[in-house]
Structure formats: C-alpha cells, structure tokens
Amino acid sequence: MSSLPRHPQADAARRKVGLTKLQEMRALGEPIVMVTAYDHPSAKIAEAAGVDVVLVGDSAANNVLGYADTVPITVDELLMLTAAVRRGLSTPMLVGDLPFGSYEASDAQAIATAHRFVKEAGCDVVKLEGGGASADRARAIVRAGVPVMGHVGLTPQTATALGGYRAQGRTAERAKQVLDDALALQDAGCFALVFEAIPAGVTDLLMARMEIPVIGIGAGPATDGQVLVLHDLLGIHPEFKPKFAARFANVHGEMLRGIGAYAEAVRTRAFPGPEHTYGIAPEEIRRLEEQINTTFTTR
Ligand code: KIV
Numbered sequence: 001m002s003s004l005p006r007h008p009q010a011d012a013a014r015r016k017v018g019l020t021k022l023q024e025m026r027a028l029g030e031p032i033v034m035v036t037a038y039d040h041p042s043a044k045i046a047e048a049a050g051v052d053v054v055l056v057g058d059s060a061a062n063n064v065l066g067y068a069d070t071v072p073i074t075v076d077e078l079l080m081l082t083a084a085v086r087r088g089l090s091t092p093m094l095v096g097d098l099p100f101g102s103y104e105a106s107d108a109q110a111i112a113t114a115h116r117f118v119k120e121a122g123c124d125v126v127k128l129e130g131g132g133a134s135a136d137r138a139r140a141i142v143r144a145g146v147p148v149m150g151h152v153g154l155t156p157q158t159a160t161a162l163g164g165y166r167a168q169g170r171t172a173e174r175a176k177q178v179l180d181d182a183l184a185l186q187d188a189g190c191f192a193l194v195f196e197a198i199p200a201g202v203t204d205l206l207m208a209r210m211e212i213p214v215i216g217i218g219a220g221p222a223t224d225g226q227v228l229v230l231h232d233l234l235g236i237h238p239e240f241k242p243k244f245a246a247r248f249a250n251v252h253g254e255m256l257r258g259i260g261a262y263a264e265a266v267r268t269r270a271f272p273g274p275e276h277t278y279g280i281a282p283e284e285i286r287r288l289e290e291q292i293n294t295t296f297t298t299r
Pocket residue numbers: 036055056057058059060097151194196217227229
C-alpha cells in the first residue's frame with residue numbers, strides 16, 4: 001500500500017493531535033474519535049480515515065495473539081505491535097497500553113515501563129487501568145514526563161476481581177466507586193480517561209465532575225468521545241459481539257469470500273493468469289533449451 005485515499009473528514013486541516021487539541025475538542029463539544037490498531041496497515045487506514053487517537057490496546061492479546069483475555073500479553077509483545085503502528089501514523093495521538101503486571105508493583109516499575117513505550121515504540125502517551133494504587137502510579141508516570149490516560153469502570157485486566165466482564169457502577173455504591181477512581185486519576189494528573197461499560201445515567205452524573213476529556217466505550221453518549229476495538233467495529237470476529245460494540249463493516253465475511261475465491265481459483269487453475277506471470281523472450285527460452293540439452297547429452 002503506497003498512499004491511501006484520505007477520508008474527506010481527514011482532510012480538514014489536520015495537525016498532530018496532542019493534549020491541547022483534545023482539550024480544545026472537549027471545550028468545543030467536538031466528539032473525539034479513538035480506535036484500537038495493532039499493526040501497520042491498520043494504523044495507515046486509521047490515519048487515512050481521520051481518527052484522532054489510536055490505542056494499541058492490550059486487547060491485542062485476544063484480538064490478534066489468540067490469548068483468552070488481556071492478562072497474559074507481555075510488554076515486549078505490545079512494544080513490537082506498538083512500534084509497527086507508530087510507523088503507520090503521523091497525525092493521530094498514539095496511546096501505548098501498559099499491560100497487566102507492568103506497572104502495579106511500584107512507581108519505579110511504572111515509570112520504567114512507561115519510558116519503554118515512549119523510547120522503544122514512539123508512544124505519545126500511555127494508558128493504565130484502575131483507580132486506587134493505579135492513581136499513584138499515574139501520578140509518578142506524569143511526574144516522570146509521560147502523559148497518562150486513565151481507564152475506569154470495567155477494567156479488563158482485573159475483570160475477575162470485578163465479577164467478570166460485565167457493566168460496572170450499577171448500584172449507587174459501585175457507581176460512587178467509579179467516580180472516586182475517576183477523580184483520583186484526574187487529580188493524579190491524567191490528561192484523559194476511558195470510561196468502560198458503565199450505565200449512561202451514571203456517566204451523565206460523572207461527566208459533571210470531569211475536567212479532562214473522557215472517551216467512552218459502552219458508557220453512553222455523554223462522554224467527550226468514543227473508542228471501539230477495531231476488530232469489533234469491523235466485524236472481524238463475528239462470534240464476539242459485546243453489547244457496546246456496534247459493527248460498521250463485515251470484514252470477516254469479505255476475508256472469507258476473498259480467501260475462498262483464491263482457493264477456488266487455484267484449484268480450478270484459473271489463477272495465476274497471464275497477467276500474473278513473468279515473461280521471457282522466446283530467444284532466451286531457445287538458448288536455455290540448448291544449454292539443458294547439452295548438459296544432459298554430455299553426461
Ligand atoms: O485494550 C483496549 O482495547 C482498551 C479499550 C477497550 C479502551 O483498553
């Protein structure tokens with residue numbers, strides 16, 4: 001792929017998306033568009049489509065590496081995917097996702113991991129999950145010079161402790177806990193937050209307390225922007241359909257059709273055709289035949 005056609009919305013005076021741009025969008029009420037990407041071609045397509053923020057989520061674990069959930073993915077695995085995405089992006093903000101076990105133990109561990117995402121994968125910012133001790137880690141990373149996006153509500157890295165992959169904040173007490181986590185991360189200096197899987201009515205109340213951009217996934221329409229996992233929105237895993245994941249394409253169907261058509265063309269010898277085949281001058285073929293004949297008759 002050399003140069004992709006740009007989506008019309010991508011052409012409107014695009015400049016590198018940074019923290020200030022997100023704050024401006026929030027102030028102007030312009031929805032922020034965030035999507036995940038895990039490889040170079042997807043990054044180039046996200047860029048061409050004009051998205052504002054690209055997250056190389058730890059959801060790469062289950063979407064492209066075949067793990068059952070996000071817990072096993074390692075820093076090294078994510079760094080390799082993130083660096084590939086970096087090479088495909090220039091305008092959108094690139095968010096690196098700190099995987100489970102790479103930041104919780106201490107401020108020093110959190111800073112060291114965040115620095116690796118910036119230095120080795122070229123991330124603009126990093127994201128971590130949860131309130132509580134995570135807010136302390138976020139504060140340490142921000143102080144060490146790396147902007148941090150927080151993530152509250154359903155936090156997949158600790159889903160077991162939350163009772164599984166289910167909406168959070170569905171009682172007043174649990175919703176207050178989500179608010180406390182969000183406020184702790186905001187106070188810690190996070191420049192933005194992700195709200196995942198919380199009732200829209202709770203989001204409405206929480207948004208009144210937020211001073212930084214909030215990007216929602218399954219958190220209703222009141223947030224400053226929306227994020228979806230690329231494979232969910234493109235319909236790449238048709239068997240997986242969480243409530244909040246609207247499908248905007250059927251890439252699984254199209255891939256199945258394309259690979260099936262290729263297999264059929266090979267089996268019927270319709271492929272490769274003359275247009276896929278290299279030519280050689282008849283004179284060269286004649287000389288080759290002579291050389292082969294000489295070789296075999298002199299043996
Ligand atoms: O890893 C991920 O894809 C995420 C999004 C759901 C925000 O954290």
